[in-house]
Structure formats: structure tokens, C-alpha cells
Amino acid sequence: MNAAPKRVAWITGGGSGIGRALALRLAREGWMVAVSARRTELLQETAGLAKDLIHAFPLDVTDTAAVRVTAERIESQLGPLQLAVLNAGIGEFVKLDNFHAATFAAHMQVNYLGVVNGIEALLPALRRRHSGHIVIVASIAGYRGVPRAAAYGPTKAALINLAESLRFDLEREGIRISICNPGFVDTPMTAGNRFPMPFLMNAEDAAETLYRGIMQQKFEIAFPRRFVWLLKLFRCLPYALYFPIMGKFTGINRRHRHG
Template sequence: MSTEGTTAATTTGKLCWITGASSGIGRAVALKLARSGWRVAVSARRGEMLAELQSLMPDRIFPFPLDVTNREACLATGAAIRTALGPIDLAIFSAGSYKRDSVRRFNSEDLATTINLNVVGTGHSLEAVIPDMISRRHGEIAVVASVAGYVGLPGGGFYGATKAALINLCEALHPELEREGVRLRVINPGFVDTPLTKKNDFPMPFLVSEDEAANAIIKGLATQNFEIIFPWKMAFAIKLLHALPRRLQFALTRMMLRKG
């Protein structure tokens, strides 16, 4: 269903824009917010999956297909959402991807691709909403990073580096945006049972479902916390690992190495 001709007057409720909404955490959060009365603009590269998502709640979910690595398209999409549906109250940027890496097949092009989507794409998304929110002195942004951003883990160097960058970026932007009347948060999930993690062939401790992840995010958004991190067991384990002396930290991460 096209959003053409849609106006803010056709629906009620606050407006949220979610990127990476075609599957996984983004999709689950979009549905939960829509069911609770929000209007939700959903973006992802796969337009057909956005259309399927909209069909579940056509009066609450509005698709805006987008490749976040395209800066001009990202800025235009933010503007199109505001024109069609009104000011954005909440933006949740969850677009990203993961591919296991290895020193034996180290490929800097894969690293660049991951950075371009996970970090630069998020930057494009931020640019699409920050000026308008500052001008209104109103709005909230939540960036989906990961607990993988706390510690370098074998096989997840590329992904973890992008998530560490997002955590650092949000920490840096938070005081400035707060001064401008805009709230910024970082969301750090552990392992979530999504299409991405289904590709993993290693144990994933404290795995949670998409539904559990969405509940944790929505619960976290109702607090004043800068960081939304879950599940608590994974949060405790990863922060403890991060706090250990390097000698002990590497002794534990060596145990994660694959044989051969």
C-alpha cells in the first residue's frame, strides 16, 4: 500500500520512524508500538516485506522503502515521512547487518561494507531527524548497537567494531542533544533470535526471542535511562568481561576460537 496521499489527519497517536523494520527487532518493535496506538513509519530495503508488515495493521503502519547507505535517499525519506504523517516523535534506528569474520579470510571490503551500513547508514538516519527535532526542541532517538560493542570477540571483529562506534557516537552526542531538548538513547541487545543470528553456528548464551527483545526495548523507552541493555545476564557477563585485566580477558576469549 502506498503512503501517497496519507496525511497526519487520517490517524491519531504519536509517530515513530523505524529503520531495519522488515525483520528482526525492528519489525517486532514496530508491531508492538502500532498495537499500543502509535503510528509507525517503517523503512528497510525490502519493500515487499514492509508491505506485508503494513497489511497486518494498515491504519497504523506506513512503509517507506529505503537503503540507509544512500544519504540523499535517507534525508528525503525523513522529509517525506514528516510531509505525509507529521513530525517524528521517536526514531529507532536498527538497520544493520552481521557477517562472521576470520583472520584467515580477512577482507577489508567486508569491513568497509559493514561499517557503511551499520555506522554510516545510522549517521545518515540521524542527520534525517536531528535538525527538525532540534528546531522543535522535541523528539527522541534510539540507536540499536549491541553488547558486542563492549569487548572484541573472535569472529565478530567487524560487527563489534561498528557497534562500539555507535556506542561511542551516542555517548558523544547525548549531552549536546539533551541541551537542545532531544533525548538520545543507545540500545544494546545480547543475542536475539532473528534471521541474522539463525546463521550462527556457535552457542549463543542467554538467547531471547524477538518478542522478548521488543518488550525490553519498549520497557526501556519508558524509563529515563540512556542505555537499554538486555538480557540482564548477558549484560552482566559482557560488562564483567570488559572490566577484567587483559590477560584474563584474552584467556577467556581464546576459548571462543574455532579449531583448525
């Protein structure tokens, strides 16, 4: 009897949070998963949770050449990649008194250009094979300008636009692209948030929804549904309604008046 063909995935930001949970979800289905991030010890921890199926490939996604070499190493060690989830990201809140250009540059380097580096590294092999699926992890914070997300939100808006733009050419070549827009997920990134996070999900539920969306080959995989629809509705509002409603929703107006 022939063994089932090996399915190989690469997840950046696979050392914790959504990336780690998705690596485990894929491993449960028998996928070979390469996980990348900067902290080797967290990657080894992820790999240790599904021995022989999850493999650590430490990487800083801002290093264009290293991303290319890593993609090649994964293919030569594990086999042709069918799925790449470009998920590595950072998120810091910006207030007017900590507005530094360097913070904005760092967010663009990791969240946006880190994904672009990944796509550049993947394209030669995927184009040669006319197959493969690239999933970009953005955020519902990319739908519209939300308070304190001035450094983070634009990187996610840029990713949504990037995925929409690339879809036209990629689909013609047989390569799928998806954009994942999560709401609040309980991960190290949100652990320090000191404000109510509506519809907060755990990382396993987020990974399950993402996994199902990937299997269904959806273009947009956004969750949790109620929060997504609320923010999509906000996206349609004229400014005269959007600013007061979002201000009230987040309590930012009240906080500002009281300093």
C-alpha cells in the same frame, strides 16, 4: 472529546527481526510507525500486520540523500516524528581466510554511517521542535573485541561512543538519545549461527524490553540482563584475564588448535 495526540515513530530495519517486532509493539499502543529497509516486500508484510498504523518507506540507509528525503516524507505524510529507532544493520563473521576490506567497509557503511545519515536527516526538525527521541541499536558485541566479530563489533563500539558523545549536546536541546545493546536475539541475522548462543531471546521479548526502555527514557537499554552484566564484567578485566576467559567461553582456542 479530543482524540489522543498522534504519536509517530520511524524504525529503520523494520522489515524483519527486532525492528518488525518493535513496530508491532508500538502499533499495539496506537503509534503510527514508518518502517524502512531495502526489501519492499518484507516492509509490506510488516505493514500488513497492523494496517493503517504501520507504513512502508523503502530505503537504503547508506544513501545519505535518500535518508533525508525519506525523513521529510514521513513527517509530511504521517506527522512530526517523536521517536526514531535507527536499527538497520548487517552482521557477518570474519575469519582470517575471509578477511576482505570490502566486508569491513560494508559494515561501516550500513551499521555506523547508516545511523549517522539518519541522525543528520532527523536533526533539523527535532532541533526546531526541541523534542524527540533517537534510539540507536548497537550490540553488546560493541563492549569489547569478541572472536570473529572484527567487522561487526567495531561498528557497534563506534555507535556506543557516538551516542555517548552526542548526548551532551542533544540533551541540552531537549532531544533524547538512547543506545540499545542486545545480546543474542533469534532473528534472520542470527538464524545461520552454528554455535551455541547463550541467553538467546526471541524478537518479541527483545522488542518488549526495548519498548519499556524507551518509555522509561533510559540512556542504555541492554538485554538480557544476566548476559549484559557478564559482558560488562568482562569489559573491566585486564587483557591477561580477558583473552583466556573469552577464549574459553567461546571455545575459539580449542577450535583454532584443531583447525
